[in-house]
Every structure is written in structure tokens, then in C-alpha cells.
Amino acid sequence: MSCSWGTELWDQFDNLEKHTSWGIDFLERYSKFIKERADIELSYAKQIRSLSKKYHPKRSREDESRYTWCLAFAATLQQLNELAVQREELAENLNTQIACELTRYTQEVKTERKTHFQDGRRAQQHIESSWKQLESSKRRFERDCKEAERAQQVSDRIDLDNKTDGEKRCSLKARQTAQQKKQAAEESRKEYVTSLNQFNQDQHQHYHTLVPVIYQRIQDMEERRIERICEAMRSSAEAERKVLPVVSRCLDVMMDASEGIQPRMDTQQVVEVYKSGFDPPGDVEFEDYSATMRRSISESSYLDNRTEGRRHSRKLWPFIRKNKLLTLLSSPRQPPPPPPTSPSPGGVANSPQSPPPASREPITQRLNELMSSGSRTRKQCLRSLKRGLSLKLGSGPADCSHLPPEQRRKKLQTRINNINEEIQREREQRDALLKMREVYERSPQMGDAGSLEPRLEEVKQSLQRLDDELRRNQLDNRSPASRESPDGSYTEDHSAELHFKSRSSEFDDDFDDEEPLPSIGTCKSLYPFQGQNEGTLSMVEGELLSVVEEDKGDGWTRVRRNLEEEGYVPTSYIKVFLDASAKGFVQSSRLV
Structure with missing residues (x-):
């Protein structure tokens, strides 16, 4: 059914004006709605991205890539980030393709409506x-x-009353006046007829020509406005539908990630990671205390039994007599004595062997730093200090002897695989250099073959070093390790730093029987030195000693004369010869 505002609503000019004004207000409201929705989508995308970034691992951890539930969560966070990208794209489409176009069209409709209603008012006027x-x-x-x-x-x-001459003259004048009035009435009638015809003509043109045309234009404008709102709604839904396939794929990836979680595999992976390889402890032997004590025990055997009993008892470690750990912790912290001007013993006769009381670092301060951790980590820290290595720095012996057998095997195997990869890269580089040298020898104009010799020599030395390191690690990997845990269980955490939390003075074990720290080189004494304070070692000129710990920057080097005599000597009094492998190990420990 077709209808025209010009014929159906010819007398509703004011209502049409109100209706079109309300329609433009609705168009502005819908434009504002699209803008606010775009802002909400953009804010949602930012919050999703921030959430994904917040819970994403800050640094690459081996545990994150080892367990399936960690991998599934990482995949979920990645897909959430992709969802945020799609929401940002939707917000951009809503802003640029719909909201901006609606704003521009609203201004055009306002201008067109103003023109049409101005024409309508002129016709009405x-x-x-x-x-x-x-x-x-x-x-x-x-x-x-x-x-x-x-x-x-x-x-x-007057004509009826005409009697005298005067009255006759009045009657003539009255007839003339009546004739004049009659002529004026006739002219007014003609003017009225003319005005009536003109009005009828104007009225017919107004209601049958002008008003239909103007109202039809207003009707067309209103239909275009409604059609534009329809297109905006359709475009909004199309923009939403455009991101749905990507959103669906992201949700599918999340579902696949969740279905890929394998609890059995994760629990087996825990075994692979933390299995120590130690055998469980054996049965505890029965100790018979019912037998009466023999009073004929010799004093020497009594003292031996007493010493043996103390070895297996728990002791308060700060009061252990002649504990080697005290000697280790009381290493000299004062500046070492300067080297003498002559190698004679008199050159060091007046050298200061002990610092003034104000410059000595109290032993209690160093022990408090050590004892501010828990019992479990304190035991690990003390064991590592006994070996001359700091767990806080994350260093360990080159042969990984501080690890349990199973973890040691895996660590060495990983190291062997890495070395093989480095050897392969060095060989490829060597082959490339050899081919380049052959090309230079055949075509000297392309380059100097002799310029490649330093690089070839460097690659050769690197290959030799890697081969030596590979053989050493293979030998360490083939060597059997003890299957017995020193404490009945092994819970050393070799990946995390020590966190000092509480103070305690109770010691869990006696480390007098720990194996000595491995030697990293040798040294030769240049001057004699008398170690008078605790922690130092005396030496004579020209004596050869083993280096067990390099100078840490305080001017003292830890050396050993034999398995029993060990201490610190001034670094300026000796000449150190470190092994090649020990240099790399010490440098890597410092970097860590």
C-alpha cells in the first residue's frame, strides 16, 4: 500500500515538523550508542590484554614448558590475547565505519530538513x-x-416629502449621493470577485501542487534516515560476525589445550625431575640399653666411645670445638699485608698479620647472615660453604657431584648434548673457512687466503677445548655415583636462591667428614708468610700449594697444603696457575 504525505497529511505541517525532529534526535542517540559500545569493546580488549600479560610468566621457566597444565594455561593466555586483538578490531570498525558516518549523515539530514520546512513555511505564508x-x-x-x-x-x-424648492434641491443631492455609493459598491464587488478568484487559484495550487511536492521531499528524507539506521545496525552486526570465526578458532584452541592436559604424564614428569636415584635407608638396628655398664672400661675406650657418640648426636653448631666451618667463615676480611720489598724473611717481619680491632668483621655477623634461613636451606648453605661454593650464586662443582645420581646423570647428559651442538657448529664454521681459503687460493683477486689463518686457528683451539670438555663430561657421566643419601633423603633445591627468613642457632649435621673442595689450580709462594690469625695458612718461599678458591676481590686466596692443612694467604704473595677448565668454571660462577 502506497501513501503520500502530501495528500494524506496535507494539514499536519506542525506534526510532521515534530516527528522529523524526533527522528533526527533518535539518529543522534544511535550514533552515541555506537560510540559508547566501541569504547566498551576497546576497554574490554585492554582489560583482557592486561589480564593475559599479568598472568603470563614473567620469565622463561623450565617448569612452564614441562607440564601439560602449564602449557594449556599458556595457550589459553595466548588465545585471550588474540581475542583482545579481535575486540580492538571490532571497536575500530564500529568507530570508523559506523559512528563517524552516522555523525556526518546527521548533519546532512539536519540541513536538508531545514530547507524543506522553510519552503513549507513560505508556501503557508x-x-x-x-x-x-x-x-x-x-x-x-x-x-x-x-x-x-x-x-x-x-x-x-426625500422624494416622497418633496414640497418646496429647497427640499427639491436636497432630494437631488441625495439621489447623487446614492448613485455614488452604488458605484463604489459595484467597484468593491468587482475587487472582491477578483480577490476571491485569486485566493481560490492560490489555494488550489497550495494544496494540490506545492504541499504535495514539499511533503514528498520530507517523506523521502525520513525514509532515507530510517534506511541509514537500518544499514548501521546491519553493519554493526556484520562487524561482530566478522570476528566470530577468529573468536571461534580461539575457543577451539582453548578447548584443545584443556583436552591436552594429561595428569598421568605430569606426575611421571615430576618423577623425572625430582628423582634422586638414592636407595631408601635400611632398617635401624636395635640398641640394647638393658645391659649393665661395665666399670672396667679403660679410659681410652671410654673417650673413644664418647667421641663416637658425639659424632652421631645433634649438637649446637656454634659451640662445636674446632669446627672446620668456623675456620672457613673466619677467613680474613682485612686488607692483606703488602708484599715485602725483598724476598727475605725480614721483609715480612714487620708486616701486619692481624687487623686493628675496629677493622675486623665480627664472626657473629657472618654467622647471622648464614643462620637467618630455615633449617632445610641452612643445611644446604652450610654444605655448599664447606665445599667453598655459594648456593646463592647458583654455582656447583664441574662434575655435578653436588647433585643426586639421577639428576647428575641428566645434568651431565644435557651438558654433553650442548657441547656436541657447539662442536657441530664449530665444525661447520671450520669447513666454511676451509672452502673459502680454497677459493681464495684459486682466485687471489677475491681475497687473501692468509687472512683466514687466525680465524682457523681460533676455531681449531675452540674445537680442541670442546673435545676436552666433552671427554671430561663423558668420563664423569660414566663414573658411578653413590646410591646412598647422606641424610636418608635428598631435597636440595638447586634452582632457587636462598631466602633468609628466620634466625636459628641449631645445627642439623656435623660436616667434619665432608669431602675436600676440588683443586682448581696450583700456586707458588713468592715470599714467606706467617699466618698468625685464624683462617690463614703459613708458607715458606718457593713452596707449591694447591688453589681451591680464587681471590674474590678481597686480596686473599684459599689454598691447601694437604688434605688437612687449608687456609687463606695473601694473593700478592703467590703466583697462581689455574687450570683451563677451572678458569671457565670460575668465570661462569662469577657471571652467575
Whole structure:
């Protein structure tokens, strides 16, 4: 059914004006709705991205890539980030393709509506003016007719009463006045007829020509506005549908990640990671205390039994007599004595062997730093300090002897695989250099073959070093390790740093029987040195000693004369010869 505002609503100009104004207000409201929705989508995308970044691992951890539930969570976070990207794309499409276009179109509709209603008002004003002119001519014709009628009545009455000459003259004048009024009424009638015809013509043109055209234009404008709202809604839904396939794929990946979680595999992986390889402890032997104590025990055997009993008992470690750990921790911290001007013993006779009391670092301060951790980590820290290595720095012996057998085997095997990869890369580089040298030898204009010799020599030395390191690690990997745990269980955490939490003075074990720290080189004494304070070692000129710990920057080097005599000597008094492998190990420990 077709209808036209020009014919159906010819008398509803004011209502049409209100309706079109409300339609434009709705268009502005819908534009604002699209903008706010785009802002919400953008804010949602930012929050999702921030959430994904917050829970994403800050650094690459081996545990994150080892367990399936960690991998599934990482995949979920990655897909959430992709969802945020799609939401940002949706917000951009809503802003650029819909909201901006609606804003521009709203201004165009306002301008067009203003033009149409101005034309309608001008046509309405014209018909009103024509109507006023008709009313004016009508009133004038009515007035002139009444005046002509009164003048005629006066003239007739005078004619009836005509008796004298004076009265005759009045009667003639009255007839002339009546004739004039009659002529004026006739002219007014003609003017009224003309105005009436003009008004009828204008009214017909207004309601059958002007109003239909103007109202039809307004109707077309309203239909275009509604159609534009329809297109905006369709575009909004299309923009949403456009990101749905990607969102669906992200959700599918999340579902696949969740289905890929394998609890059995994760629990087996825990065994692979933490299995120590130690055998469980054996049965505890029965100790018979019911037998009466023999009083004929010799004093020497009594003392031996007492010493043996103390070895297996728990002792307060700060009060252990002649504990080697105290000697280790009381290493000299004062500046070492300067080297003498001559290698004679008199050169060091006046050298300071002990610092002034104000410059000595108290032993209690160093022990407090050590004892501010828990019992479990304190035992590990003390064992590592006994070996001359700091767990806080994450270093360990080159042969990984500080690890349990199973973990040691895996660590060495990983190291062997890495060395094989480095050897393969060095060989490929060597082959490339050899081919380049052959090309240079055949075509000297391309380059100097002799310029490649330093690089070839460097690669050769690197290969030799890697081969030696490979053989050493293979030998360590083939060597059997003890299957017995020193404490009945092994819970050393070799990947995390020590966190000092609480103070305690109770010691869990006696480390007098720990194996000595491995030697990293040798040294030769240049001057004699008398170690008078605790922790130092005396030496004579020209004596050869084993280096067990390099100078840490305080001017002292830890050396060993035999398995029993060990201490610190001034670094300036000796000449150190470190092994090649020990240099790399010490440098890597410092870097860590």
C-alpha cells in the first residue's frame, strides 16, 4: 500500500515538523550508542590484554614448558590475547565505519530538513496572505453595499416629502449621493470577485501542487534516515560476525589445550625431575640399653666411645670445638699485608698479620647472615660453604657431584648434548673457512687466503677445548655415583636462591667428614708468610700449594697444603696457575 504525505497529511505541517525532529534526535542517540559500545569493546580488549600479560610468566621457566597444565594455561593466555586483538578490531570498525558516518549523515539530514520546512513555511505564508487579502476585499464590499443601501433609502424618503424648492434641491443631492455609493459598491464587488478568484487559484495550487511536492521531499528524507539506521545496525552486526570465526578458532584452541592436559604424564614428569636415584635407608638396628655398664672400661675406650657418640648426636653448631666451618667463615676480611720489598724473611717481619680491632668483621655477623634461613636451606648453605661454593650464586662443582645420581646423570647428559651442538657448529664454521681459503687460493683477486689463518686457528683451539670438555663430561657421566643419601633423603633445591627468613642457632649435621673442595689450580709462594690469625695458612718461599678458591676481590686466596692443612694467604704473595677448565668454571660462577 502506497501513501503520500502530501495528500494524506496535507494539514499536519506542525506534526510532521515534530516527528522529523524526533527522528533526527533518535539518529543522534544511535550514533552515541555506537560510540559508547566501541569504547566498551576497546576497554574490554585492554582489560583482557592486561589480564593475559599479568598472568603470563614473567620469565622463561623450565617448569612452564614441562607440564601439560602449564602449557594449556599458556595457550589459553595466548588465545585471550588474540581475542583482545579481535575486540580492538571490532571497536575500530564500529568507530570508523559506523559512528563517524552516522555523525556526518546527521548533519546532512539536519540541513536538508531545514530547507524543506522553510519552503513549507513560505508556501503557508503565501496562502495566508492571499486569504487576508480576500477577507479585506470582502469586508470592503460589504461596507460599500450597506452605505449604498442607506443612501438610496435617504433619497427615496426625500422624494416622497418633496414640497418646496429647497427640499427639491436636497432630494437631488441625495439621489447623487446614492448613485455614488452604488458605484463604489459595484467597484468593491468587482475587487472582491477578483480577490476571491485569486485566493481560490492560490489555494488550489497550495494544496494540490506545492504541499504535495514539499511533503514528498520530507517523506523521502525520513525514509532515507530510517534506511541509514537500518544499514548501521546491519553493519554493526556484520562487524561482530566478522570476528566470530577468529573468536571461534580461539575457543577451539582453548578447548584443545584443556583436552591436552594429561595428569598421568605430569606426575611421571615430576618423577623425572625430582628423582634422586638414592636407595631408601635400611632398617635401624636395635640398641640394647638393658645391659649393665661395665666399670672396667679403660679410659681410652671410654673417650673413644664418647667421641663416637658425639659424632652421631645433634649438637649446637656454634659451640662445636674446632669446627672446620668456623675456620672457613673466619677467613680474613682485612686488607692483606703488602708484599715485602725483598724476598727475605725480614721483609715480612714487620708486616701486619692481624687487623686493628675496629677493622675486623665480627664472626657473629657472618654467622647471622648464614643462620637467618630455615633449617632445610641452612643445611644446604652450610654444605655448599664447606665445599667453598655459594648456593646463592647458583654455582656447583664441574662434575655435578653436588647433585643426586639421577639428576647428575641428566645434568651431565644435557651438558654433553650442548657441547656436541657447539662442536657441530664449530665444525661447520671450520669447513666454511676451509672452502673459502680454497677459493681464495684459486682466485687471489677475491681475497687473501692468509687472512683466514687466525680465524682457523681460533676455531681449531675452540674445537680442541670442546673435545676436552666433552671427554671430561663423558668420563664423569660414566663414573658411578653413590646410591646412598647422606641424610636418608635428598631435597636440595638447586634452582632457587636462598631466602633468609628466620634466625636459628641449631645445627642439623656435623660436616667434619665432608669431602675436600676440588683443586682448581696450583700456586707458588713468592715470599714467606706467617699466618698468625685464624683462617690463614703459613708458607715458606718457593713452596707449591694447591688453589681451591680464587681471590674474590678481597686480596686473599684459599689454598691447601694437604688434605688437612687449608687456609687463606695473601694473593700478592703467590703466583697462581689455574687450570683451563677451572678458569671457565670460575668465570661462569662469577657471571652467575
